[in-house]
């Protein structure tokens with residue numbers, strides 16, 4: 001029996017970007033980061049003039065994720081791509097993690113699924129997985145149910161709140177239930 005994978009989105013679950021902008025959420029620290037993926041979203045602006053991205057991160061998430069690493073193989077599944085290992089992992093105290101990459105441009109697929117969904121199912125290749133993301137919807141659940149043979153937990157996280165105690169409880173219970 002293979003260990004389940006845990007696919008991690010950054011913006012939403014780890015960085016509650018939609019929280020009230022003027023008030024840093026409790027437990028989080030503020031970071032100003034300029035990953036290449038962010039610079040690329042400002043075509044025509046010289047790199048030096050691109051305003052850094054404000055990122056809120058919670059060290060408690062690192063502790064909880066390291067502990068989930070006993071049950072899951074953690075994998076980045078985020079627009080940050082490989083830069084999640086450079087910018088996010090060190091702040092949270094996570095080791096370098098594998099990264100899912102997508103060939104297709106970002107957007108919604110014609111069938112209404114989120115652009116990550118098909119690639120994650122392909123990456124999982126039948127292994128059980130949990131996926132935390134703020135952009136999971138009904139079409140994604142339907143797609144996974146139809147195209148993935150193993151157990152799957154698609155766990156939507158509110159981007160105003162980020163991952164909270166209850167979310168970690170759900171993730172732990174899922175992994176324990178399938179072993």
Ligand SMILES: [Mg+2]
Pocket residue numbers: 009010011012013133134135
């Ligand atoms: Mg997100």
